[in-house]
Amino acid sequence: MGRINPRLAKLHRSFSVFELADLLGVHRNTVRQWIREGLPVLDGAKPILIIGSEFQAWWAKRTNARKRPCQPGQMYCFKCREPKAAALGMVEYTPANTVTGNLKALCETCGTLMHQNARQADIAARMPGLAVQITQAPSSIDARAHPSPNCDNPKGA
Secondary structure (H helix, E strand, C coil): CCCCCHHHCCCCCEEEHHHHHHHHCCCHHHHHHHHHCCCCCCCCCCCCEEEHHHHHHHHHHHHHHHCCCCCCCEEEECCCCEEEEEHHHEEEEEECCCCEEEEEEEECCCCCEEEEEEEHHHHHHHCCCCEEEECCCCCCHHHCCCCCCCCCCCCCC
16 A cells, blocks of 8 residues: 555545545555544445545544654654664764755664754754764765776776
8 A cells, every 4th residue: 555645535525435445546445444443434324425524634633643753852763663862872963965964873772773854053952962973974976086996997998
């Protein structure tokens, strides 16, 4: 199942389980599972009908309930699937341009590398009390002083 676009369900139209499943590109049993999970349906209607506006509202509520916002000093760990603090309180910042860059740290629980985009001016607010090491971005191939040793061809050939 790919990403579901709830806006495909028109606001003022009602859909059967089969129509909604076909519209969203999911199996009809998936829509039936959503109904068991609380998707509102028209009472007493056969076949079961779902109003587009109610589906969109239910989907937005469901999506917002799954969000895990990071508190200051935390980054999202994809392996743990929740915000975690940096291991040993150490974070590395690599600038991507003059304004923004990437924060990198290890998860305190599982040791997975975590990433987060951040503005350089906001580092102190995002990672209060942590040792943030600012490193230089890796140079491009053109800026290297010596060519790569992985070359089969001699320079003159």
